[in-house]
Amino acid sequence: xxxxxxxxxxxxxxxxxxxxxxxxxxxxxxxxxxxxxxxxxxxxxxxxxxxxxxxxxxxxxxxxxxxxxxxxxxxxxxxxxxxxxxxxxxxxxxxxxxxxxxxxxxxxxxxxxxxxxxxxxxxxxxxxxxxxxxxxxxxxxxxxxxxxxxxxxxxxxxxxxxxxxxxxxxxxxxxxxxxxxxxxxxxxxxxxxxxxxxxxxxxxxxxxxxxxxxxxxxxxxxxxxxxxxxxxxxxxxxxxxxxxxxxxxxxxxxxxxxxxxxxxxxxxxxxxxxxxxxxxxxxxxxxxxxxxxxxxxxxxxxxxxxxx
Amino acid sequence: xxxxxxxxxxxxxxxxxxxxxxxxxxxxxxxxxxxxxxxxxxxxxxxxxxxxxxxxxxxxxxxxxxxxxxxxxxxxxxxxxxxxxxxxxxxxxxxxxxxxxxxxxxxxxxxxxxxxxxxxxxxxxxxxxxxxxxxxxxxxxxxxxxxxxxxxxxxxxxxxxxxxxxxxxxxxxxxxxxxxxxxxxxxxxxxxxxxxxxxxxxxxxxxxxxxxxxxxxxxxxxxxxxxxxxxxxxxxxxxxxxxxxxxxxxxxxxxxxxxxxxxxxxxxxxxxxxxxxxxxxxxxxxxxxxxxxxxxxxxxxxxxxxxxxxxxxxxxxxxxxxxxxxxx
Numbered sequence: 001x002x003x004x005x006x007x008x009x010x011x012x013x014x015x016x017x018x019x020x021x022x023x024x025x026x027x028x029x030x031x032x033x034x035x036x037x038x039x040x041x042x043x044x045x046x047x048x049x050x051x052x053x054x055x056x057x058x059x060x061x062x063x064x065x066x067x068x069x070x071x072x073x074x075x076x077x078x079x080x081x082x083x084x085x086x087x088x089x090x091x092x093x094x095x096x097x098x099x100x101x102x103x104x105x106x107x108x109x110x111x112x113x114x115x116x117x118x119x120x121x122x123x124x125x126x127x128x129x130x131x132x133x134x135x136x137x138x139x140x141x142x143x144x145x146x147x148x149x150x151x152x153x154x155x156x157x158x159x160x161x162x163x164x165x166x167x168x169x170x171x172x173x174x175x176x177x178x179x180x181x182x183x184x185x186x187x188x189x190x191x192x193x194x195x196x197x198x199x200x201x202x203x204x205x206x207x208x209x210x211x212x213x214x215x216x217x218x219x220x221x222x223x224x225x226x227x228x229x230x231x232x233x234x235x236x237x238x239x240x241x242x243x244x245x246x247x248x249x250x251x252x253x254x255x256x257x258x259x260x261x262x263x264x265x266x267x268x269x270x271x272x273x274x275x276x277x278x279x280x281x282x283x284x285x286x287x288x289x290x291x292x293x294x295x296x297x298x299x300x301x302x303x304x305x306x307x308x
Numbered sequence: 309x310x311x312x313x314x315x316x317x318x319x320x321x322x323x324x325x326x327x328x329x330x331x332x333x334x335x336x337x338x339x340x341x342x343x344x345x346x347x348x349x350x351x352x353x354x355x356x357x358x359x360x361x362x363x364x365x366x367x368x369x370x371x372x373x374x375x376x377x378x379x380x381x382x383x384x385x386x387x388x389x390x391x392x393x394x395x396x397x398x399x400x401x402x403x404x405x406x407x408x409x410x411x412x413x414x415x416x417x418x419x420x421x422x423x424x425x426x427x428x429x430x431x432x433x434x435x436x437x438x439x440x441x442x443x444x445x446x447x448x449x450x451x452x453x454x455x456x457x458x459x460x461x462x463x464x465x466x467x468x469x470x471x472x473x474x475x476x477x478x479x480x481x482x483x484x485x486x487x488x489x490x491x492x493x494x495x496x497x498x499x500x501x502x503x504x505x506x507x508x509x510x511x512x513x514x515x516x517x518x519x520x521x522x523x524x525x526x527x528x529x530x531x532x533x534x535x536x537x538x539x540x541x542x543x544x545x546x547x548x549x550x551x552x553x554x555x556x557x558x559x560x561x562x563x564x565x566x567x568x569x570x571x572x573x574x575x576x577x578x579x580x581x582x583x584x585x586x587x588x589x590x591x592x593x594x595x596x597x598x599x600x601x602x603x604x605x606x607x608x609x610x611x612x613x614x615x616x617x618x619x620x621x622x623x624x625x626x627x628x629x630x631x632x633x634x635x636x
Contacts, residue, residue, distance in 0.1 A: 084515060110517035118515075124508035127501075128624040135505050139517035141498055148497030149490050155497070182622030202516060 035098030037062050037237050038083070038206055043092035045078055045261075052078040053089070054261040058254075060206065060237050065228065067240045067248045067269075070258035071281060076241045077119055079258070080208050083239075084116050085109040096206070111139055115204035117195045119211050119241070125184035129175070132183045132194055133166035136201025162201075169197040172230070174223060189220045193227075200231065207231060210241045225251055249273060257281065333575060334489070341481045345474055354473045355545075358480050360585040362541045365484045367565040367581035368491040368574065369534025374563065375572035375620070376495050377527035378507030379429070380437040383444020384562050387532040389451060389554035390420045391539025396463040396549050397456055406469050406544050410537075417536030418529055420447075425528035429521060444559050452551040462550030469544040480541055487534055492574040494530060503527050504572070568609060570616025579617055 036059040045053040053075040060066045068076045081087040083094050085106035094102045096112055104112075115136070124132050141162055147155040170179055173193040177186045183194055192212060199207055213224045221244065228251050232238055242248050248255060248269070255272040257265040259281040265272045272278055344357055370384045394416040395409040428439040451457045458464075470476040494500050502523045505513035510520050543549050561584055569580025587605065591598035609617070 086511065086514075105519070106511075106514035107517050107519040110515060116515050118512065122509050122512035122515075124505055124512065126508055126622050127504055128622050130624060131501060131504070131622075134501060135513070135516040135518070138498065138502060138505075143498045145494070145497070145499060148499065149493055151493065158498075180624050184622075198516065 035095065036060060037064075037097060038239070039095045039098075040079070040083065041093045041095065043079065043082055043094065044090045045075070045082055045087060046090050051261050053082070053258075056092070056256075056258065056261075056263050058256045058263070058266055060239055062205075063232055063235045063237055064254070065232050065238045065240060065252050067242060067252040067255045068258065069242065069245075069248055069255060073260075074258040075261040076258055077210055078261075080116060080210055080239075080241065083109070084114060084208065110202065113203075113205040114208065115199035115202040115206070116208035117192075117199055117210055117212060119214070121188075121191050121195055123183040123191055123195060123198075126182055128181060129170070129177070129179045129183050129186065129194055130163065130166045133169055133197045133201050134162050136169070136198045136203075137162040137165055139202065165201055166197075169201045170194070172200065173197040173227060189216050192216065192224075196227065196231075200234075200236075204236060206237045206239070208239045208241075211243065212240070213242055213244050213247055221247060245273075334492075337575075337578060338481070338485050341485075342478070345477060349474065351473060354477050356586065356589050358473075358477045358545050360582055361477070361480045361484045362538050362545065363562070363565065363585040364578050364581040365487045365538040365541065366535060366562045367569070367577045367584075368484075368488045369531045369538065370562045371566050371572065371574065371577040372491055372494065372503070372534065373527050373531035374566050375570075375577065376500060376503040376507065377524060378503075379524060379527060380433060380440075381528075381531070381559075382437050382441040382556070382563065383424075383447070383559055384440075384531070384535060385554040385556070385558040386424065386440075386444045386447035387417055387420060387535030388539045388542065388558065389447050389551075390417050390532075391536025392543040392549045392553075393451055393457050393463070393539070394536070395540040396466045396543045399467055399543075400463055400465055401456075406467050406540065410540065413536050413540055414533060417532040420536075421529040421532030422525070424532075425525050429524045429528065441556065441559075444554075444556060448551050448554050451554070458550075460551060462548060462552075463543075464548045466543045466547045466549065468547060469541075476545065480545070483537070483541060487537065488574060488578060491530075491534065495572075495574065499523070499526060507572075564606065568606065568616060570619035573616065573618055573620035576616050576618030576620070583617075 038060040040056055040058055043053055043056040044051070056075070056079055058066065068079060070076055078087060082089045082102075085101070085104050085108065088103045092102070093100055096109075096114065099112070101109055101112060124135065141158050143155055143158045146152070147158070167179070170193075173196050175190060175193045175197065177190045183191065186194065192215075196209070196212065209228070212228070213221045216224060225247055228238060228240070240248070240252065252269050254267065255265070255269050256263060257272060257275070257278050259277075264277045264281060265275045267275075341357075341361065345354060366384070366388060369387070370381065373379050373381045373384070391413050394413045395406055398404055398409040398412055399406050424440065424443045428436055428443070431439060451462075452460050468476060470479045495503070502513065502518045503526075505516065505518055506520050506523055506527075513523075514520050542553070546553075562581075565581040565584040566577050567580070568584060569578065570576030588598055588602055591601050594601050
């Protein structure tokens, strides 16, 4: 049987929804094809005096998987929030195919073809699983209030189509649980799948996954790895925040490493894993003798002070 | 919050589901409303039932704002007042039939919805409740102080919409039925889903491309229209309106009906509204104590069933969705 959903996916996404784009054409550029899908330029974000992101620059090409890694508190999720419009960066720019999207509201960024998941699952708990995935169709379903009030053929057709789409993406994400019941009733791993299905139903060009494998067991992680690859095969670029290094090294084409809001490495996984600065950020510096001596001295000194 | 059992459900609960999800339930409710005058057609009973029907429409409108969209509105009577006063003033000043004032009522209620909503919908939960409470009082006090609205004594001699009491009752029931079905259909549409996305998680809704501010404004405007049209029915029913009909107590009672019935559940809300409007009449024998009894009963119901008498359920019927084989 022919799959209607694939046609929809292959359709070029051109959303005329948003008219408030700051800088639709980059003066220095030839055409939109010259631009990477996503480019983040010298992004800075501070909360009061705390620098959460201190100069982050990287790009993501079409259908590329880029991982953003770093210790907890390195500013990875903050970077996601800047890209998707939840935070307004203090300085720097976020461009989507050359178009400046910095400071747009999240729904406007979503309208341009960006979907995301959240580190702590953010499902619509009291709504059915299918309704959750239908949220992803909100931007492309055409339905007026009058269609809804009069149940016009367009309403029925639209509702049928988005239901099929919801089923399709739940199948794609490999959901085994009950689709008709409330999302909160599903086990944790299944909720992760629903969140990804919801993001895919948006038919994004760029998908931001914030720790998709967190809290999953070994088998579920393998399935997640497979799912991420299959998403990429649809032509969707992925930016991945993940702590599971096995998964990151396995799936990524490029890895960007953040530490204390600073970018310390950007390259293919093999290269990044050998980078001494990255190793240091993850494992701590080799404690050299001088430092150990100093620590001993301070401990001893403290004891002396206490005695005096 | 209790986590409901996700496992196989008992036959009894399935039976209850199939009964409560039956689409004929709504028609049965309508039939009861249509047949009620054959049981008791005293002017008093008809008047009480008409008021109850109007109250159902108010509750259906507030349910859009509070139940679907999760915006706590404590000044809903403001829209009721705007509708009633717009139709009342225009029909008495310019000698118009009440029907002719409907376009003006729609415009006025939409404007009221935008004026009240635009500054307040940026606020979250508790702040929104306080501000809407304030707006409700502003509208009432404005009506008390303006000459055009007749000051504290209000407006008299508003023309009716239908000849006698009985036919006006039937007209009201039909209008309210359409309004209730309309609210329910909106709730099941793209917009209605967006309202519930906002209620469940505003950030996740934004991330999926829902412009939460516009969607909340749409809920507010829809609520305003429902409330305003109920106001027209109210003006036609009583033929006189005064600021004392649009107090905070009125807003609180409508909210009570929504909460009692089950927020976001149109069936529950209709039942809640009927109970809230009829119970004080049924308790009339208790004379001075009837509102005490009313309050105690409400407290008991909310203790026993905090989710409402007929709560909305997240489970959707499998029949409404395409078979999975079709898309695989």
